[in-house]
Amino acid sequence: MSSGDICPARVPDEEQAGPAPDGAPGRPLTVPLYRLLLRLGRAGPLGLVEELGRQAQGAVTRLDLGPFRPLLVTHPDHVRHVLRDAEENYPRGAAMWEALGRLTGAGIAGEGPQWLASRDILRKGLSGGMPRREGDRIAAAVEAGVRDFACRAQAGPVDVVAEMTRLVHRVVNPVLFGSRITDAQCDRLGAEVGTALDSLLWRMAMPWVPYRVPVPGDRAFLRATRVIEGILGPVVDRARHEEASGTDVVSALLRGQDANGGPLSAAHISQDIVALFVAGSDSSALTLTWTWVMLARHPHIAERVRREADDVLGGGPPRPEHARGLLYTRQVLAEVMRLYAMAWAVPRVADRDDAIGGVPVRAGTTLVISPYLTHRIAAFWPDPLRFDPDRFAPRAARHRHPQAYLPFGDGAHQCVGQGFFTMESVLTVARVLARYDVHLTTCPRPRLAVALPPSRRVHAVLTPRCDTTAT
Numbered sequence: 001m002s003s004g005d006i007c008p009a010r011v012p013d014e015e016q017a018g019p020a021p022d023g024a025p026g027r028p029l030t031v032p033l034y035r036l037l038l039r040l041g042r043a044g045p046l047g048l049v050e051e052l053g054r055q056a057q058g059a060v061t062r063l064d065l066g067p068f069r070p071l072l073v074t075h076p077d078h079v080r081h082v083l084r085d086a087e088e089n090y091p092r093g094a095a096m097w098e099a100l101g102r103l104t105g106a107g108i109a110g111e112g113p114q115w116l117a118s119r120d121i122l123r124k125g126l127s128g129g130m131p132r133r134e135g136d137r138i139a140a141a142v143e144a145g146v147r148d149f150a151c152r153a154q155a156g157p158v159d160v161v162a163e164m165t166r167l168v169h170r171v172v173n174p175v176l177f178g179s180r181i182t183d184a185q186c187d188r189l190g191a192e193v194g195t196a197l198d199s200l201l202w203r204m205a206m207p208w209v210p211y212r213v214p215v216p217g218d219r220a221f222l223r224a225t226r227v228i229e230g231i232l233g234p235v236v237d238r239a240r241h242e243e244a245s246g247t248d249v250v251s252a253l254l255r256g257q258d259a260n261g262g263p264l265s266a267a268h269i270s271q272d273i274v275a276l277f278v279a280g281s282d283s284s285a286l287t288l289t290w291t292w293v294m295l296a297r298h299p300h301i302a303e304r305v306r307r308e309a310d311d312v313l314g315g316g317p318p319r320p321e322h323a324r325g326l327l328y329t330r331q332v333l334a335e336v337m338r339l340y341a342m343a344w345a346v347p348r349v350a351d352r353d354d355a356i357g358g359v360p361v362r363a364g365t366t367l368v369i370s371p372y373l374t375h376r377i378a379a380f381w382p383d384p385l386r387f388d389p390d391r392f393a394p395r396a397a398r399h400r401h402p403q404a405y406l407p408f409g410d411g412a413h414q415c416v417g418q419g420f421f422t423m424e425s426v427l428t429v430a431r432v433l434a435r436y437d438v439h440l441t442t443c444p445r446p447r448l449a450v451a452l453p454p455s456r457r458v459h460a461v462l463t464p465r466c467d468t469t470a471t
Contacts, residue, residue, distance in 0.1 A: 027359065028059070028060045028359045029055065031056075044447070044448070045448040046445075046447060046448045050376075053074065053370070053372075053373035053376050053377075056074060056373070058074055059075070060072070060078060060356055060359040063368070070365070070366040071365060071368070072368050072373075073367050074373045074377065075377070076380060076402075079410065080410075081356055082367060083348075083369070083403070083413075084403075084411045087411050089351045090349065090351070091112075091348065092111045092349075098207070099200045100200065102203075102221070103193075103197070103221075103271075104271055104274050104275035105274075107264075107275065114268070116259065119412075119416065122249065122252070122272070122276070123416050126249065126416045132320070135321075135323075136319075136320060137175065138320065138427070139318045139423075142170075142318055142427045143317045143318060143431065144170055145168075146167065146428065146432055148166070149167055150435070150436060150462055153460065153461065154462075157460060158459065158460055158461075159457055160289050160440070161285060161289050161458060164288040164292075165190055167428060168280075168284045168285045169183065169186040169187055169190055169281060170186075176248060177249075177250055178239065178247075178251060188231065190282070192228050192231075193228065194282060195220055195221075195223075195224040196220075196221050196224035196225055196228065197450045199217030199220040202216050203215060203217070203218075232270040235250060236254070236266045239254055240254055249276065253268075253269045254269065279415060279417060280421065284424065286451055286452060287336060287337060287342060287421075289454065289458060290336050290339070290446075290454075291336045292438060292440065292458070293444065293454075295433075295438070302433065304328055305328060305329050305429065309326070309429075309430035309434040310434055312325040312430065313430060313434050318427040323426050326430050328389065329429055329430055330422065331390065331392040331393060333422075333425050334389070334392040335389045335391060337407035338381070338391070338405060339387065340446060340452050341371035341375055341406065341407055342451040344371065344448070344451070344452055346369040347367065347369075348369065349367070350363055371407065374405075374406060375404075377404070380400065380401055434465075436462040436464055437463040437464075437465060438462055440459065440460050441459045442456060442458050444457075
C-alpha cells in the first residue's frame with residue numbers, strides 16, 4: 001500500500017508534547033479559551049483541543065468560557081475516578097447528551113432505569129457469544145462488501161469514507177436488522193443519521209438557547225428524523241409481526257423488557273437502533289478510513305499486515321476464526337483508535353460535591369473527559385504522535401494503566417459492541433490487503449465534529465495484486 005510522497009510519517013501539523021505547568025495544589029490549571037483561540041488563529045477547533053492537551057498533560061484543567069467553565073479531565077487516574085470509582089456521582093446530563101437525546105433517546109444512549117434495561121438487553125445481543133453466533137454472517141458480509149468496493153474502484157478513484165460507510169452498512173444490516181431492510185435503505189438511513197448528527201452541532205455549542213428558539217440545523221434535523229422514523233417504523237412492526245424470533249438486535253429488543261417490566265415501545269427500540277447505528281456505523285467507517293490513511297503513511301506496516309493476511313486467510317475469503325489469528329492487524333487498528341478516538345470528548349455532570357486529584361468539584365459542574373487527549377499524554381504514551389502498533393503487543397499492553405486507553409469508553413457505559421467491531425474491522429483490512437494494492441491520492445487531517453471525519457475527501461485507487469497469493 002502506498003501514497004506516493006504526499007503523506008508524512010508523522011501526524012501532520014502536530015508537535016511533540018513537552019512539559020506543561022500543573023495547577024497549584026487544590027486548584028485546577030485554568031485556560032482562557034477565547035484568548036487561546038485568538039492566539040492559535042488558523043489552527044481551528046482541533047488545534048485548540050490539541051493545545052489544551054499539550055498544556056494540561058493530565059492536570060485537571062478549568063476551561064474558561066466566561067459563564068460556562070467546565071473541567072477537562074484527562075489523566076487516567078482521574079478518568080478512573082469519574083467513570084468507575086465514583087461513577088454514580090457523574091451521570092450523563094450535559095448539553096451534548098441532551099442534544100443527542102433528541103435523536104438517540106433515553107435508552108442505551110441515556111441514563112437511569114431505561115438505559116439499564118437497554119444495556120442489559122444489548123449486552124446479551126452484542127457481547128459474549130455474538131461473534132460466534134453471527135460470525136458467518138459477518139464474514140460473508142465483509143467479503144461481499146470488499147467485492148463491491150473493488151468493483152466500484154475499477155472505474156477510478158473512490159471516496160474512502162463513502163466506501164467504508166457502505167461496506168460497514170453491509171455488515172451491520174443483518175446483525176442489527178436481520179436484513180429486513182434493503183442495502184439501499186440502510187445507506188439512506190446512514191445518510192439521514194449523519195445529517196441529523198451534523199445538524200445538532202449548533203445545539204451542542206449553544207446549550208443555553210431554548211428549543212423554542214430556532215437555530216441553524218433545526219429544520220434539517222426534523223427532516224432527517226422524519227425519514228429515519230419512516231425507515232425504522234416498518235422494520236420494528238415487521239419484526240413484531242414475526243414474533244421477534246431472530247437473532248438480530250431488533251428482535252432482541254422486542255423480546256426485552258423496559259424498566260417497568262413491560263415491552264419496549266416502538267420509539268424506544270427505534271432510538272436504541274439509531275444509537276447503535278451511530279456508534280457501529282459512522283464510527284466504524286471513520287476508523288477504517290483512518291486505518292487506510294495511516295497504512296499509506298507507513299508502507300512497511302502495511303506490508304506486515306499484508307503478510308499476516310496472506311498467512312491467515314490463505315488466499316481464500318475471510319472466515320470468523322480468522323479474526324483471532326490476525327493479531328498484528330488488531331494492533332494496527334488499536335493504534336489507529338488511539339490517535340483517532342472517535343468519541344473525542346465525553347461529558348459528565350457532578351451530582352454532588354467531590355474532589356478530583358485534589359481539585360474541588362462542585363455539584364453541577366460539567367466535566368469533559370477526552371480520550372483523544374488522554375491518548376496523547378507523554379507519561380503514558382512515549383512519543384505519543386508516533387504511529388506504532390507495537391504499543392499494543394501483548395507484553396507492552398500488559399503494563400499499561402487500564403484507563404490510559406479509552407476507544408470504547410469505560411465503566412458502566414462502555415461500548416457493548418467491541419467484539420462486533422473487532423471482527424468486522426480486522427477481516428475487512430485483511431481481505432482488502434490480501435487482494436489489492438491500495439493507493440491514496442490525498443492525505444487529510446481530522447476535523448472536529450461529533451466524531452473525527454477527514455478535513456477533505458480521501459480518494460483511493462485499488463489495483464489487484466499480481467502475485468499468486470492474492471485471489
